[in-house]
Amino acid sequence: MIKNYFKIAWRNLMKHKVFSLINIIGLTIGLSASFVIGLMIYYDATFDTFHKDKDRIYRVVTDLTSPEANFSIPGVTLALEDAISENSNFETVSGFYIERPSKVENRVLNSEFKWPNFVIFADANYFKIFNYKFLAGNTSEILASPNNVILTENRAADYFPNTKPSDIIGKTLVYNDSLHITVTGIVENFKERTDFVFEEFISHSTILQTRLRDDFLNKNWNNTNDASQLFVKVTSNADLSAIQNRLDDLAKEHQDEESKKYGDEQKFTLQPLGDIHFNEKYGIYDWSKGQASKSLLINLALVAIFLLLLGCINFINLNTAQASQRAKEIGIRKTLGSSRKQLIGQFMGETFLLVLVSAVLSLLLSRWLINVFSDFVPEGLSYELMKSPIIILGIAILLLLVTFLSGFYPALVLSKFNTVAVLKNHLAVGNKKVKLRKFLTVFQFSIAQVFVIATLLVGQQINFLLETDMGFKTDAIVSVYSPRAEREISKKELYAQKLRAIPEIKSISIGSHAPASISTNSSSVTYNNGDNEVNIDLQFIFGDVNYAEVFELDLIAGRTIRNDTVKELVINETCRKRLGFKSPDEAIGKTVLFGDQSVPIVGVMADFFQRSLRSPIKPMAYRGDWYQQDWSQFQAVHIAFQNESSADFKGTLSKIENVYKSVYSETDDYRVEFLDETIQRFYNREQKMSKLLNWATSLSILISCLGLLGLVIYTTNRRVKEIGVRKVLGASLLQINALLCKEFLILVAIAFVIAAPIAYYGIHNWLQDFAYKTSISFWVFLVSGLAMIVFALLVISLKTLQAANANPVDSLRSE
Amino acid sequence: MQNILVSLNEATRTVNSGSNKVTLLDNINFNVEEGEFISLMGPSGSGKSTLLNCIGMLDNFTGGGYTFLGEPVHSMKEKNRSKLYKEYIGFVFQAYHLIDELTVYENIETPLLYKNVKSSERKAMVADMLDRFNIVGKKDLFPIQLSGGQQQLVGIARALIGQPKLILADEPTGNLNSKQSEEIMELFAQLNKEGVTIIQATHSESNAAYGSRIINLLDGKIV
Numbered sequence A: 001m002i003k004n005y006f007k008i009a010w011r012n013l014m015k016h017k018v019f020s021l022i023n024i025i026g027l028t029i030g031l032s033a034s035f036v037i038g039l040m041i042y043y044d045a046t047f048d049t050f051h052k053d054k055d056r057i058y059r060v061v062t063d064l065t066s067p068e069a070n071f072s073i074p075g076v077t078l079a080l081e082d083a084i085s086e087n088s089n090f091e092t093v094s095g096f097y098i099e100r101p102s103k104v105e106n107r108v109l110n111s112e113f114k115w116p117n118f119v120i121f122a123d124a125n126y127f128k129i130f131n132y133k134f135l136a137g138n139t140s141e142i143l144a145s146p147n148n149v150i151l152t153e154n155r156a157a158d159y160f161p162n163t164k165p166s167d168i169i170g171k172t173l174v175y176n177d178s179l180h181i182t183v184t185g186i187v188e189n190f191k192e193r194t195d196f197v198f199e200e201f202i203s204h205s206t207i208l209q210t211r212l213r214d215d216f217l218n219k220n221w222n223n224t225n226d227a228s229q230l231f232v233k234v235t236s237n238a239d240l241s242a243i244q245n246r247l248d249d250l251a252k253e254h255q256d257e258e259s260k261k262y263g264d265e266q267k268f269t270l271q272p273l274g275d276i277h278f279n280e281k282y283g284i285y286d287w288s289k290g291q292a293s294k295s296l297l298i299n300l301a302l303v304a305i306f307l308l309l310l311g312c313i314n315f316i317n318l319n320t321a322q323a324s325q326r327a328k329e330i331g332i333r334k335t336l337g338s339s340r341k342q343l344i345g346q347f348m349g350e351t352f353l354l355v356l357v358s359a360v361l362s363l364l365l366s367r368w369l370i371n372v373f374s375d376f377v378p379e380g381l382s383y384e385l386m387k388s389p390i391i392i393l394g395i396a397i398l399l400l401l402v403t404f405l406s407g408f409y410p411a412l413v414l415s416k417f418n419t420v421a422v423l424k425n426h427l428a429v430g431n432k433k434v435k436l437r438k439f440l441t442v443f444q445f446s447i448a449q450v451f452v453i454a455t456l457l458v459g460q461q462i463n464f465l466l467e468t469d470m471g472f473k474t475d476a477i478v479s480v481y482s483p484r485a486e487r488e489i490s491k492k493e494l495y496a497q498k499l500r501a502i503p504e505i506k507s508i509s510i511g512s513h514a515p516a517s518i519s520t521n522s523s524s525v526t527y528n529n530g531d532n533e534v535n536i537d538l539q540f541i542f543g544d545v546n547y548a549e550v551f552e553l554d555l556i557a558g559r560t561i562r563n564d565t566v567k568e569l570v571i572n573e574t575c576r577k578r579l580g581f582k583s584p585d586e587a588i589g590k591t592v593l594f595g596d597q598s599v600p601i602v603g604v605m606a607d608f609f610q611r612s613l614r615s616p617i618k619p620m621a622y623r624g625d626w627y628q629q630d631w632s633q634f635q636a637v638h639i640a641f642q643n644e645s646s647a648d649f650k651g652t653l654s655k656i657e658n659v660y661k662s663v664y665s666e667t668d669d670y671r672v673e674f675l676d677e678t679i680q681r682f683y684n685r686e687q688k689m690s691k692l693l694n695w696a697t698s699l700s701i702l703i704s705c706l707g708l709l710g711l712v713i714y715t716t717n718r719r720v721k722e723i724g725v726r727k728v729l730g731a732s733l734l735q736i737n738a739l740l741c742k743e744f745l746i747l748v749a750i751a752f753v754i755a756a757p758i759a760y761y762g763i764h765n766w767l768q769d770f771a772y773k774t775s776i777s778f779w780v781f782l783v784s785g786l787a788m789i790v791f792a793l794l795v796i797s798l799k800t801l802q803a804a805n806a807n808p809v810d811s812l813r814s815e
Numbered sequence B: 001m002q003n004i005l006v007s008l009n010e011a012t013r014t015v016n017s018g019s020n021k022v023t024l025l026d027n028i029n030f031n032v033e034e035g036e037f038i039s040l041m042g043p044s045g046s047g048k049s050t051l052l053n054c055i056g057m058l059d060n061f062t063g064g065g066y067t068f069l070g071e072p073v074h075s076m077k078e079k080n081r082s083k084l085y086k087e088y089i090g091f092v093f094q095a096y097h098l099i100d101e102l103t104v105y106e107n108i109e110t111p112l113l114y115k116n117v118k119s120s121e122r123k124a125m126v127a128d129m130l131d132r133f134n135i136v137g138k139k140d141l142f143p144i145q146l147s148g149g150q151q152q153l154v155g156i157a158r159a160l161i162g163q164p165k166l167i168l169a170d171e172p173t174g175n176l177n178s179k180q181s182e183e184i185m186e187l188f189a190q191l192n193k194e195g196v197t198i199i200q201a202t203h204s205e206s207n208a209a210y211g212s213r214i215i216n217l218l219d220g221k222i223v
């Protein structure tokens, strides 16, 4: 029976090739998108799901709020661990500290490793929360004494190549030239997907022998650092609200006088283990991997669902339209003893076959799509993931669902035909479902139209973002960062000195980051104008005297700083206004307080964007490197080129790199950033979104237009005779075309009316993320509406013109 | 004593056409015994097809009693009714009504599929039927590749494959020329001799003559 169904299904597929092709293309696009996106969701959703009692593991994180700004910090104050470790709601409390050693040596092999990453100072509790498999070493006394380290298998292979785990135990590594540390354990790296990428676990007590000694001896409640991590495993009957209350109480108890005065508060919260992979607020440990974004995944899933729906709609429309052609077969089958259920089964089988063909194509396509969409697809995701049982099950369910969605309604319609009526006079049943088809077509085009409008508007905003003047020079500037460990100012000065010999370079400045960057450095300052006190959060850019010149910062009053280390400020306009000065000139010579130090304002510069246009302009000051002797803020040399055109950058760049190598001969940590690229990177997310929208738009237009074409072919074929008669009566080609197009164009127009407000609302919401935005322009709607109609008209005319052009004698004779 | 296959007792069919009630079949009374070959005659529109469809359970009488092999069809559930006709009734149509997408072989096989006959058995039965009608060579052709007479042969083969007790033939030769007609009618006579009960609707006196009994219909009434 099944075989028979498939046979007839196959023959039907082949008989109506155009319709089958339309259906398959639509479903294949929808399914491919679903497969790839489903894979991505599965990939991201299965991070760290393998830990035992994963639902009871939390990271404690800190939210700092002040009237000025809010910060989310993945770490906590060092003092918190001791304060909660006795709490009975916790089964295990484990604090660890992330610290990259500058150097690790295996002196036996004479090998040296610079800046190894993913090194933490931890204790046995860490291994109680996270279950590592020990390949060697004593598991009863984990990291019990100072100067012990546990390595992962991978790290051990770096430090001790070709050595058995058990032979590594007891060997010594030298950290930062002075710390002699014994390997006491080798653990297996986690085999499953995880964000816990740590490779080296040094016993926690060892930290007292490092630069962090003072921090740990005097744990300060008002000092929070990303590196200071705290994990807890709550007991199985823990009272989470009681824990939160306790954390709130602790925060309140230890709020210092200054914080109270300025309204700064810190709040500790438990971040569930499962949230770590997704929550961009607190981040993950391996920054290079890029974090999973729930909103991106949701958007992607929506795109997949819409594309799939469009494909299903094509199927429903074309099949109900064609129903009358199959009426005879249905009638006969009924007289031969088929029940309605069996008929429904047959049609569902046919649908399933079509879905299956599409699925096979989609599986092939997905492989390729994963590459095309590498911007979206996480790096570690491979096609092999398709083989995991959950994905296979998911695909099976999806196929059944799609079969049901597209096939069930047509099957109901088809199987309902009255046998006698059908056999007697071949009722044209298909016509009855015209309303439904119109509705579905409007639905399809509404989706496509929303995508079109959204694409144009998002594109407009991105253009605006990229083309808005940042307020300083962004072209032909590169920043060369000093080696990470290098804090010496003299080397940077030497480097700058040597660079000055290169004729293509216009000017050079040593400083912190460029005026716009993702890093911020700020502190709280106070200004007392005699009557009242203003307290603001002031951001800084640090630079030498040339900084303003290199970036062409616009000085509107006063002067720039006199030298690198003099305590003077050049504030921006926003800061000037916030401090309450009526004019730039009024600000010059006034002093602001940093704690107990007063610093004079010597200049006022025009506002510029400090970050992307998403964030508003904040009070900012340009200042020198006040504490150069102890802790230099300078980390880069900024270089402005003579020539604006990028044609001869290459030669200059290689000169810059060569000079770097001559100055920093002992490292290979050359990092160069182009300012214009840095600024473009601010908008990575928007660019991605725009790319996604472009695809969604083209594909939804493609599917919808194919569906439309199918319907047009069908109706036109039904109306050949009418067309013939009209032609004989003298109708012109254009008149006939207009007649045939009209009913479809009306649908597209209705779709526009529905889509416009939806798109407006959606984009309006999206734009709320931006402090600076374009206005939503009316013409975009007009253009996209017209474009859609022109597009539909083209598709429709493809068929109608051919029909209108046909010789009426042929069509009339065939009846 | 012959078994009574079909028994109609004041069977009536009325339909609502707009606001007025139209009587298509008016108090039909007759019995069909097993082994009979009945010819329904009457002008176009007299209700022959309606009566055949109702007997074949594709349509329902709206009043009166209809018993098939002693079972009251009029009070039966749809499901049981379809079981009954699947088992005992075969149809032959004027327009053949073969499934265009299926080959001759598959067309003949289809009723067996709906009766859940095993694959090996099906093969044997279809082969037998093809043999009997001398159409083995055509088994892989599609209906449009056959002449009208050949299509009707396939139609009859398909009606017979389920080994029905009753064949309902609605103007089976209406689309055929006289030579083909004669062959088909000979075939019916032969089948009837082998024990199959046949009811055929026809315009033609000569065709009707093949039957063992003629029932005349006019405006839905037996005359």
Ligand SMILES: Nc1ncnc2c1ncn2[C@@H]1O[C@H](COP(=O)(O)OP(=O)(O)O)[C@@H](O)[C@H]1O
Residues within 6 Å of the ligand: B015, B017, B022, B024, B042, B043, B044, B045, B046, B047, B048, B049, B050, B051
């Ligand atoms: N469902 C129906 N509704 C209304 N009239 C019908 C219906 N079915 C059949 N008829 C009418 O009943 C009459 C009998 O039709 P039919 O049984 O096909 O006659 P025959 O087969 O003898 O030519 C015709 O006039 C036909 O128009």
Ligand SMILES: [Mg+2]
Residues within 6 Å of the ligand: B048, B049, B050, B170
């Ligand atoms: Mg008739």
